[in-house]
Amino acid sequence: MKVTVAGSSGFCFGVRRATETLEAAIAEKKSKIYTYGDIIHNRQYLDKLARMGVKSINSEQVDGIAADSTENEPSTVVIRAHGITKSEEEHLRELESGNPNFRVIDCTCPFVSKVHRIADEQTDEDSVFILIGAEEHPEVRGIVSWARGECHVFASKDELSRYISTHDISKWRESRLIMAAQTTQKLSEWIFCIEIIQKHCTNVEIFDTICSVTERRQSEAAELAPEVDVMLVIGGSHSSNTKKLYDVCRELCPRTYMIETANDIPTELFGSTYKIGITAGASTPDGLIEEVKTKMAELENNKSFEELIDESLKTINSGDIVTGTVTSVSGTEVHLDIGGKTTGIITLEQFTDDPSAKLSELVKVGDQVRAFVIKNSDIDGIAMLSKRRVDSDAAWLTMEEKAKEGAIIEGKISEAVKSGLVMMVGSVRVFIPASLSGVPRNGDLSALVGTTQKVKIKEVDVRGKRAYGSIRDAARAERRAREEAFWSTAEIGKWYTGTVKNMTVYGVFVEIAPGIEGMIHISELTWKHVKHPSEVVSVGDTIDAYIIDMNRAEHRISLGCKTEETNPWRLLHEKYSVGDTARVKIVSFTPFGAFAEVVPGQDGLIHISEISRERIAKPADVLEIGQEVDAKIIAIDEEKQKVSLSIKALSEPAAPAAVEEKPEDDDSSYGNGVVYSTDSPNDSVYTEDGADEN
Numbered sequence: 164m165k166v167t168v169a170g171s172s173g174f175c176f177g178v179r180r181a182t183e184t185l186e187a188a189i190a191e192k193k194s195k196i197y198t199y200g201d202i203i204h205n206r207q208y209l210d211k212l213a214r215m216g217v218k219s220i221n222s223e224q225v226d227g228i229a230a231d232s233t234e235n236e237p238s239t240v241v242i243r244a245h246g247i248t249k250s251e252e253e254h255l256r257e258l259e260s261g262n263p264n265f266r267v268i269d270c271t272c273p274f275v276s277k278v279h280r281i282a283d284e285q286t287d288e289d290s291v292f293i294l295i296g297a298e299e300h301p302e303v304r305g306i307v308s309w310a311r312g313e314c315h316v317f318a319s320k321d322e323l324s325r326y327i328s329t330h331d332i333s334k335w336r337e338s339r340l341i342m343a344a345q346t347t348q349k350l351s352e353w354i355f356c357i358e359i360i361q362k363h364c365t366n367v368e369i370f371d372t373i374c375s376v377t378e379r380r381q382s383e384a385a386e387l388a389p390e391v392d393v394m395l396v397i398g399g400s401h402s403s404n405t406k407k408l409y410d411v412c413r414e415l416c417p418r419t420y421m422i423e424t425a426n427d428i429p430t431e432l433f434g435s436t437y438k439i440g441i442t443a444g445a446s447t448p449d450g451l452i453e454e455v456k457t458k459m460a461e462l463e464n465n466k467s468f469e470e471l472i473d474e475s476l477k478t479i480n481s482g483d484i485v486t487g488t489v490t491s492v493s494g495t496e497v498h499l500d501i502g503g504k505t506t507g508i509i510t511l512e513q514f515t516d517d518p519s520a521k522l523s524e525l526v527k528v529g530d531q532v533r534a535f536v537i538k539n540s541d542i543d544g545i546a547m548l549s550k551r552r553v554d555s556d557a558a559w560l561t562m563e564e565k566a567k568e569g570a571i572i573e574g575k576i577s578e579a580v581k582s583g584l585v586m587m588v589g590s591v592r593v594f595i596p597a598s599l600s601g602v603p604r605n606g607d608l609s610a611l612v613g614t615t616q617k618v619k620i621k622e623v624d625v626r627g628k629r630a631y632g633s634i635r636d637a638a639r640a641e642r643r644a645r646e647e648a649f650w651s652t653a654e655i656g657k658w659y660t661g662t663v664k665n666m667t668v669y670g671v672f673v674e675i676a677p678g679i680e681g682m683i684h685i686s687e688l689t690w691k692h693v694k695h696p697s698e699v700v701s702v703g704d705t706i707d708a709y710i711i712d713m714n715r716a717e718h719r720i721s722l723g724c725k726t727e728e729t730n731p732w733r734l735l736h737e738k739y740s741v742g743d744t745a746r747v748k749i750v751s752f753t754p755f756g757a758f759a760e761v762v763p764g765q766d767g768l769i770h771i772s773e774i775s776r777e778r779i780a781k782p783a784d785v786l787e788i789g790q791e792v793d794a795k796i797i798a799i800d801e802e803k804q805k806v807s808l809s810i811k812a813l814s815e816p817a818a819p820a821a822v823e824e825k826p827e828d829d830d831s832s833y834g835n836g837v838v839y840s841t842d843s844p845n846d847s848v849y850t851e852d853g854a855d856e857n
Contacts, residue, residue: 177272401689
């Protein structure tokens with residue numbers, strides 16, 4: 164039997180912080196200690212707290228405890244790691260401020276508090292908040308209590324998809340859409356949910372709130388599960404993160420068991436030769452993990468007499484690969500029990516490539532280590548071993564498999580040589596010819612030294628310890644993968660948020676996905692009449708557009724920004740009718756009148772005869788570009804989509820000029836003796852017979 168424990172097992176940062184704070188308060192012995200809800204989801208730990216006199220309470224009990232807290236019998240309430248609702252927290256603080264003998268200690272996990280702040284600061288009455296998590300979980304109830312506006316909780320991608328297919332989500336697209344996750348949410352489920360939302364809404368703001376420790380724990384468990392025959396997941400049956408950890412392992416290792424203590428280990432494992440992996444949820448105390456490891460070790464060491472005889476007769480030869488148990492660790496050596504009454508020794512130089520590493524940080528007593536036998540002395544009972552040799556051989560074999568798969572790996576360029584680049588991938592030296600580096604011919608290869616690059620492994624010679632890779636092929640493969648991912652979901656009418664990359668007189672090119680560009684013709688850019696796209700956008704701007712047409716074979720995508728909802732002619736009809744008065748802005752002049760913007764993108768004509776009741780020579784005599792005036796809508800031509808406006812119609816008609824009587828002593832004569840006063844620009848006098856007097 165071989166037992167391997169995943170690295171990130173047991174208490175996470177938030178849980179450890181909560182339990183250590185609680186235990187410190189208990190040790191002070193200055194007050195009665197209560198927890199507001201279960202401090203963590205682990206029955207064994209909660210039973211331990213109960214034996215120490217710590218009681219778990221709820222919202223109905225806290226008022227009475229606060230009222231009974233006195234100077235002689237003070238009380239302390241510790242808020243659980245999962246957090247509580249906003250109203251519960253405010254009530255606790257109110258009780259604390261009203262009684263100096265009642266204290267509150269907030270042990271909410273910092274990652275949970277972060278989601279509280281996001282829900283509080285990012286939402287408002289007009290927003291939509293989507294949380295991926297278990298609706299009845301105390302952490303989720305707490306997060307939701309901080310959100311304003313419309314709020315939805317979905318436990319899975321299936322639940323989210325069902326809702327979208329059966330409900331009107333137009334408000335999601337029109338409002339500010341915020342998306343977050345429960346801190347212990349399964350990472351793969353979260354990614355699926357993001358993809359579903361982004362397919363329907365391009366305006367979503369995504370906050371990555373899954374705890375980094377949770378991600379690492381799930382990742383390490385996912386790496387271990389396929390390598391073993393059996394996985395044991397230690398944790399409480401009510402722990403959300405333990406259940407998700409179990410789901411991750413179960414998908415990769417069918418024989419996965421969830422256990423709470425060593426007593427729950429399946430009896431079928433007793434005396435087996437299985438490879439067994441162990442991981443534990445964030446609420447699992449270290450003691451329980453050690454208990455399970457010890458029990459498994461007892462099972463492993465429960466060997467028959469025949470097995471012990473065989474082991475004592477085992478010979479160890481140079482060149483063998485052995486597995487031993489660490490018995491001691493010093494600053495310079497690691498000692499292992501490798502059976503056959505032989506002690507294996509691995510020096511620091513043979514343990515790791517890093518000369519500054521500390522062995523005590525790399526390995527501990529009880530660990531299992533595989534090593535290559537450099538030489539063995541049967542007389543001394545000592546074998547000199549090399550872990551580096553085993554790791555190097557394993558790395559080369561892994562690299563060979565990646566070459567067969569056409570895999571893309573990532574590493575740092577360590578040096579530039581005359582004919583190419585060198586990348587170190589662990590202990591494997593990968594050579595990248597200059598022609599496959601992606602650097603132009605005669606370009607500066609040294610510019611890539613120290614950078615992290617993705618490389619496609621093209622060829623590996625394990626015996627000759629040679630590997631060749633291509634940065635160029637990796638870039639091409641990634642580009643093809645991105646294109647395939649895009650075209651597999653692209654559809655006419657789908658919206659994207661992109662970046663303006665280039666501009667011509669006839670339109671703009673927009674990157675709507677990494678490496679994917681579409682063109683917005685100038686006629687589809689805006690409802691306004693513009694001569695050049697630069698009047699609307701600039702290179703580097705972010706713009707929302709939808710697919711009008713696409714041709715995958717030719718890699719052509721036609722985009723548009725105009726929608727019927729933003730059609731100025733429609734907006735005009737929604738706002739005005741003939742006879743209404745509108746506040747318009749003068750935008751241009753012609754000899755026969757002035758054009759004014761009625762609504763964005765829709766102009767109307769004010770004929771020169773409708774500008775003023777007085778005679779004018781040109782519109783610029785009384786109007787200015789950019790000036791805002793009130794005008795009456797006097798006609799709407801539906802067929803030609805034209806609007807006629809009048810400023811004159813809103814002004815009062817001028818009073819008729821008074822007729823002056825000719826004084827008796829005035830012998831001058833004008834026409835028939837009647838004069839009409841005018842305000843004509845040329846100050847002409849119009850008489851009844853039509854003659855002009857200047």
